[in-house]
Amino acid sequence: MARPRSFDERAVLHAARDQFWATGYAATKIDDIAAATGLGKGSLYGAFGDKHALFLRVYDDYCAEATEATRRFLEGPDETAYQRLHDHVSAIAEDTAADTDRRGCLIAKSTAECAQHDEAIAARSHRAFAELHDLLTGCIAAAQRAGDIAEGHDPARLASLLLAVTRGIEALGKGGSSPAELHAIAETALAVLPKP
Amino acid sequence: MARPRSFDERAVLHAARDQFWATGYAATKIDDIAAATGLGKGSLYGAFGDKHALFLRVYDDYCAEATEATRRFLEGPDETAYQRLHDHVSAIAEDTAADTDRRGCLIAKSTAECAQHDEAIAARSHRAFAELHDLLTGCIAAAQRAGDIAEGHDPARLASLLLAVTRGIEALGKGGSSPAELHAIAETALAVLPKP
DNA sequence: CGAGTTCTTGACTGTCCCGTCCAGAACCTA
DNA sequence: TAGGTTCTGGACGGGACAGTCAAGAACTCG
Numbered sequence: 001m002a003r004p005r006s007f008d009e010r011a012v013l014h015a016a017r018d019q020f021w022a023t024g025y026a027a028t029k030i031d032d033i034a035a036a037t038g039l040g041k042g043s044l045y046g047a048f049g050d051k052h053a054l055f056l057r058v059y060d061d062y063c064a065e066a067t068e069a070t071r072r073f074l075e076g077p078d079e080t081a082y083q084r085l086h087d088h089v090s091a092i093a094e095d096t097a098a099d100t101d102r103r104g105c106l107i108a109k110s111t112a113e114c115a116q117h118d119e120a121i122a123a124r125s126h127r128a129f130a131e132l133h134d135l136l137t138g139c140i141a142a143a144q145r146a147g148d149i150a151e152g153h154d155p156a157r158l159a160s161l162l163l164a165v166t167r168g169i170e171a172l173g174k175g176g177s178s179p180a181e182l183h184a185i186a187e188t189a190l191a192v193l194p195k196p
Numbered sequence: 197m198a199r200p201r202s203f204d205e206r207a208v209l210h211a212a213r214d215q216f217w218a219t220g221y222a223a224t225k226i227d228d229i230a231a232a233t234g235l236g237k238g239s240l241y242g243a244f245g246d247k248h249a250l251f252l253r254v255y256d257d258y259c260a261e262a263t264e265a266t267r268r269f270l271e272g273p274d275e276t277a278y279q280r281l282h283d284h285v286s287a288i289a290e291d292t293a294a295d296t297d298r299r300g301c302l303i304a305k306s307t308a309e310c311a312q313h314d315e316a317i318a319a320r321s322h323r324a325f326a327e328l329h330d331l332l333t334g335c336i337a338a339a340q341r342a343g344d345i346a347e348g349h350d351p352a353r354l355a356s357l358l359l360a361v362t363r364g365i366e367a368l369g370k371g372g373s374s375p376a377e378l379h380a381i382a383e384t385a386l387a388v389l390p391k392p
Numbered sequence: 393c394g395a396g397t398t399c400t401t402g403a404c405t406g407t408c409c410c411g412t413c414c415a416g417a418a419c420c421t422a
Numbered sequence: 423t424a425g426g427t428t429c430t431g432g433a434c435g436g437g438a439c440a441g442t443c444a445a446g447a448a449c450t451c452g
Contacts, residue, residue: 003417050410199450
């Protein structure tokens with residue numbers, strides 16, 4: 001054995017994530033991350049590889065956390081499925097509205113910046129969206145079974161619509177739409193869902 | 197008088213736009229733009245100022261063109277308003293689906309990358325979104341007058357929803373959603389609009 | 393044609409930044 | 423405690439990049 005690491009890997013990844021989140025992939029300097037984490041560059045490179053590998057690690061973790069949090073939120077008994085769906089969409093509007101420094105969602109930001117020319121990022125974004133879609137589909141199907149959303153509508157299609165709406169709220173929030181507008185979008189989207 | 201410019205300003209701005217579009221603001225080098233336009237760097241700096249000023253010019257033009265094209269598309273007589281609305285949303289899905297190199301929309305990309313820390317970009321994005329919203333509101337109100345969308349629903353709210361959906365289609369397209377999914381979102385969004 | 397003005401080009405400068413490397417520190421095992 | 427191994431920090435090298443500048447080119451007007 002030998003000298004053990006003196007840093008907490010999770011804390012370092014968290015700080016690195018905040019840095020990428022604040023300035024974007026291309027504009028983030030390794031020295032910024034070194035300063036934010038308190039680590040020397042040698043340690044960073046030794047532990048995580050180069051800038052791209054570090055970002056991929058950060059991004060993987062973020063996607064996993066984001067989808068996991070959504071899973072915990074959306075899964076549950078049929079009776080409260082519609083309520084959970086409602087709260088989920090409302091919460092995204094609320095979070096976006098309350099995000100005063102306009103960081104937005106790291107998936108949205110990274111996908112917009114990198115997916116076009118970075119296959120690894122694109123694949124992870126795609127997977128994250130697919131998982132969110134599945135979760136929404138499951139929740140909508142549950143709400144249909146409970147009689148809160150009309151049967152006869154493909155839950156996967158309604159899920160696609162809601163996913164697009166939430167991603168749209170996110171995008172408009174970055175553009176500076178007012179909290180009232182963002183909330184109105186969430187409410188309207190929920191209101192137009194077919195009721196039995 | 198003196199030596200006249202030897203380049204076509206529009207062509208140069210077009211080439212610069214493509215470069216920013218392909219690689220994003222931060223990752224685009226002035227030398228790339230010089231190569232793409234065929235101009236020397238001195239000419240670029242002389243004509244447009246520094247990198248940020250050039251990008252702002254490109255972005256202004258893009259926003260103006262994009263909103264103007266939408267205006268031409270959405271404005272018209274009440275009788276065909278719903279059809280225009282339908283075609284507009286479908287066209288966005290189609291364009292996104294057909295965009296094989298996944299450039300997406302420059303507004304979406306630039307807003308995601310820059311709006312957070314660049315007030316000038318944020319302001320322009322916000323204005324572009326506001327204009328698109330107004331156009332959608334006008335078209336929806338026309339469709340309501342023609343009896344194709346139920347009265348009694350605030351057209352501005354429905355417009356917000358559709359704007360969010362189109363921005364969401366755009367975002368999901370960058371993430372690699374399939375053409376079928378994107379078209380399904382557009383169709384579903386149009387299908388859930390309240391009919392009389 | 394000549395003087396004056398603006399445009400063009402690309403070499404140049406100074407700075408920045410990625411990734412490496414090494415000398416020393418910290419720790420484990422025996 | 424000694425020897426082996428991994429971690430740490432920061433200096434360093436090499437390349438890239440934004441923006442400048444000077445010398446000459448192109449053009450107009452008198």
